[in-house]
Amino acid sequence: RKEVEQDPGPFNVPEGATVAFNCTYSNSASQSFFWYRQDCRKEPKLLMSVYSSGNEDGRFTAQLNRASQYISLLIRDSKLSDSATYLCVVAASGNTPLVFGKGTRLSVIA
Amino acid sequence: EPEVTQTPSHQVTQMGQEVILRCVPISNHLYFYWYRQILGQKVEFLVSFYNNEISEKSEIFDDQFSVERPDGSNFTLKIRSTKLEDSAMYFCASSYEERISPLHFGNGTRLTVT
Numbered sequence: 001r002k003e004v005e006q007d008p009g010p011f012n013v014p015e016g017a018t019v020a021f022n023c024t025y026s027n028s029a030s031q032s033f034f035w036y037r038q039d040c041r042k043e044p045k046l047l048m049s050v051y052s053s054g055n056e057d058g059r060f061t062a063q064l065n066r067a068s069q070y071i072s073l074l075i076r077d078s079k080l081s082d083s084a085t086y087l088c089v090v091a092a093s094g095n096t097p098l099v100f101g102k103g104t105r106l107s108v109i110a
Numbered sequence: 111e112p113e114v115t116q117t118p119s120h121q122v123t124q125m126g127q128e129v130i131l132r133c134v135p136i137s138n139h140l141y142f143y144w145y146r147q148i149l150g151q152k153v154e155f156l157v158s159f160y161n162n163e164i165s166e167k168s169e170i171f172d173d174q175f176s177v178e179r180p181d182g183s184n185f186t187l188k189i190r191s192t193k194l195e196d197s198a199m200y201f202c203a204s205s206y207e208e209r210i211s212p213l214h215f216g217n218g219t220r221l222t223v224t
């Protein structure tokens with residue numbers, strides 16, 4: 001099983017739509033979780049950290065389910081500028097580095 | 111907002127040549143990293159650096175790679191004898207705390223080995 005697995009997409013949605021991405025991770029000892037956004041040929045940029053109780057930042061909501069080893073990202077009222085690849089990133093405890101998923105590509109269409 | 115800066119933005123080199131990729135991390139950050147991303151692939155960890163020494167490295171980071179923090183501000187990645195498969199985007203990143211706080215990435219150096 002891959003360490004961090006994401007549906008690669010692409011997800012093609014109209015402006016204003018709600019879209020959800022899922023991510024599963026294999027290491028049950030994982031402690032920290034993040035969603036990053038990456039535009040084509042650019043560096044990853046932090047979108048939001050994911051907390052155990054779930055958290056929201058404007059149109060973005062992240063959820064964590066430790067029992068199922070599953071993280072989600074919900075984007076409401078999609079904008080054209082949300083078009084990007086969304087990377088799920090997980091950090092285990094101990095001496096393991098952050099592990100990136102391959103990303104889910106989103107295209108928001110006018 | 112402070113940022114991580116990388117130079118050059120694009121480096122073209124011939125197979126077998128040495129390259130040095132440069133990074134200036136955010137000034138109060140303590141942990142420094144190199145990641146790479148081959149075109150169309152995922153971001154892969156290479157090495158982390160703390161307190162002037164390597165704290166972790168991946169299988170990719172073999173004897174051809176080395177890192178250095180020569181002067182307290184720069185953080186460099188050297189590839190001694192480049193191979194075609196080293197062609198990738200190389201990202202430097204820094205963080206204040208390891209694994210807990212998020213990474214701040216530089217805008218990357220695109221390395222092309224011909």
